[in-house]
Amino acid sequence: MTKIDLDQLTIVSAQQALRRGDWSALELTEAYLTRIADRDPELHAYLEVFADAKTQAQVADRRFKEGTAEPLTGIPLAIKDNILIKDRVASAASKMLENYRAVYDATVIDKLKKQGAVFLGRTNMDEFAMGGSTENSAYGPTKNPVDETRVSGGSSGGSAAAVAAGLALAALGSDTGGSIRQPAAFCGTVGFKPTYGAVSRYGLMSMASSLDQIGPLARTVADAEAVFAAIRGRDPFDATSFDFAVSRSKPKKSIKIGVPESFLGQGGIDKEVLDNFSVTLDKLKEQGVEAVKVDLPSLKYALASYYVLMPAEVSANLARFDGMRYGAKVAGADLLGDYLQTRGQKFGSEVRRRIMLGTYVLSAGYYDAYYRQADRVRELIRLDYATAFGQVDLIATPTTPTPAFALGEKIADPLQMYLEDIFTVPINLAGLPGLSVPSGQGSTGLPLGLQLVAPWREDDFLLRVGKMVEECQA
């Protein structure tokens, strides 16, 4: 058997090796399980490593023998803990669902199973996907593989750390306000949030339904594209999902990237982040890309709009956890007591905070000032993007205003934590596709990411330009 180099491996190269018979899917999965046993006790990227991973790999090996292998057959993946896999625990890193077993497969899981992908385990996250550091997990945080004193980002921090440390070849995450792109940037991997509706959310635990989207975290843009190709498409179980044709291809010389300079100049963004951003842009210009200034005047209200709309939807979506139908139950004195005790004790503090915030902004007397105003500002933001995309093909910003921060640094101050989402949130509000590509390191040696944003349904074009960013890093 040829040696498997997990630090160099990609989905594309693993596929070729599996087809050539350099090694089997079982040997590949065993290599990952060995690496997980070695590194995960320290990193805590996984909440559970599946005991039957090797059995899944053996099934994949049979498909190679039979000649029925597909692009992801035998590829070891990690799955965020809020995506349902039938008969397995899906806890969303919450005590509320500690013992909950999924009754059905999420559509993305169904598609990956049909391809013969191998699920290594379920990854750690902020409870119910609420947070930017995985410190809100009820099972302890995931550490950043690059510097274990720092956070992995969140909420898909376990998925990002697993990919970055070579504990999975790629992973699924979910992104409501940056939960794929921000941890990808912090850990030095690729993170992709497709156009709203490009991927079915059936079987994804709902957080804020007008914003949630499933997407891949991977080592390369080509790998993210391979996972996206497998999971995208219309699904009758998610009415917002749709099919769209592979988008336009544009010759490299004429790509125009918009830079929202006034938004970048608002303050609160680390100098090393801004420096890295302009160096990356310069490299792209050498490739023939044109960078022009764009004005998105409503973007400055995006974070405020998000932190009204998102908790409002959270408060409604999480009302289903009542201690009656599924999940944990803590008995109170009467029926109301059952609700109060179950929800009060089994939800963590950030989840409780967001439910209360959402309840507040939706309550009589405050609805117009908060929810309605935020919704109208969201419309303004969408129109800003529509106008900007009349002038440019893509919009670029840093993915995050800082590199990965220290564990414990922001956990006591929720507003500081929320400000980390400043660049990622507007894309969810507008429903656009967004991609974070590693853009090297800042002066502190920590990974940084470049965020590219394309018009609606231009996901393929976005991925193509993402590959150019990778090339100019090399």
Next chain:
Amino acid sequence: MLERQDIDHLAALSRLDIAPEERDRLRVDLEAILGYVSELSRAVLPADLAADKRPADFPHRNALRPDREPLPGGENTAAILSQAPAMKDNYLVVKKILDN
């Protein structure tokens, strides 16, 4: 300004039992967050702001599934009910709502 009793009221509306020592902390946090999001009131909204100005390829729309059974009736019923914290004779057990 949020008062202590506002937090109590919000917790009750949210169906959350909040420990007394956590309430002051929540009051401070929620006040800071509400203070931040209040900048929304400064956004100038055009009088003609309407969804019909959206580009044609815009993905957010009011999407409803067809009004018929998406799955064969009863397909997952047993598996779903097996997750309930308490069952009796095919019913979910809940406490009495009305006293006699």
